[in-house]
Amino acid sequence: MKRFAITDQKVEIVLGTFLQAGVIVSGIVVLIGGILYLAHHGHDVASYHVFNGARAGINNLSPILSGVAHLDGRAIIQLGLLLLIATPVIRVVFSVAAFWLERDRTYVFFTLIVLAVLLYSLFLGA
Numbered sequence: 271m272k273r274f275a276i277t278d279q280k281v282e283i284v285l286g287t288f289l290q291a292g293v294i295v296s297g298i299v300v301l302i303g304g305i306l307y308l309a310h311h312g313h314d315v316a317s318y319h320v321f322n323g324a325r326a327g328i329n330n331l332s333p334i335l336s337g338v339a340h341l342d343g344r345a346i347i348q349l350g351l352l353l354l355i356a357t358p359v360i361r362v363v364f365s366v367a368a369f370w371l372e373r374d375r376t377y378v379f380f381t382l383i384v385l386a387v388l389l390y391s392l393f394l395g396a
Contacts, residue, residue, distance in 0.1 A: 281368045285361055292357030299350030307343025359388050 334352070337345020362385045369377040 276368060276371045281365075284368075285364065288361060288364065289357060292353065292360070296350045296354035296357065299353060300347050301350075303343045303346030303348075303350055305343070306341060306346060310343060355392070359385075359392070362388060 331352075334345050334348050338349050362381060366378055366381045366385060369381055
C-alpha cells in the first residue's frame with residue numbers, strides 16, 4: 271500500500287492556487303457588491319460632512335450576513351473584504367497541517383506562532 275506523500279512542491283502548488291482562488295473569489299464578490307450598491311445608491315449625493323463607519327466588523331458578522339441575505343451591496347462588499355482577509359489566515363492553517371503531515375515540528379511550532387499573532391490581531395487587536 272502506497273503511503274500518502276506530501277512534498278514541498280505539492281504544498282507550494284496548493285498554497286499558490288489557494289491564494290489565487292481566494293483573491294479572485296473575493297474580488298468577484300466585491301465587484302458584485304459594488305454593482306448592486308451602485309444600482310441602488312448610484313444616484314445618491316455623497317455627504318462628506320459626517321463619517322459613517324462600518325456597521326460590522328470581524329467580531330460581529332450577523333449584520334453582514336443579514337445584509338448579504340437581503341442583497342445589500344455594502345454588506346456584500348464587506349463580505350468580499352472579509353474573504354480577502356481570511357485567505358492568508360486559512361493559508362497559514364493549511365501550512366500548519368502540511369508541516370504536521372511532513373512531521374516537521376519546528377515549522378509547525380513557528381507557524382502556530384504566526385497563526386496566533388494573526389488571530390490575535392484580527393479578534394483582539396486595536
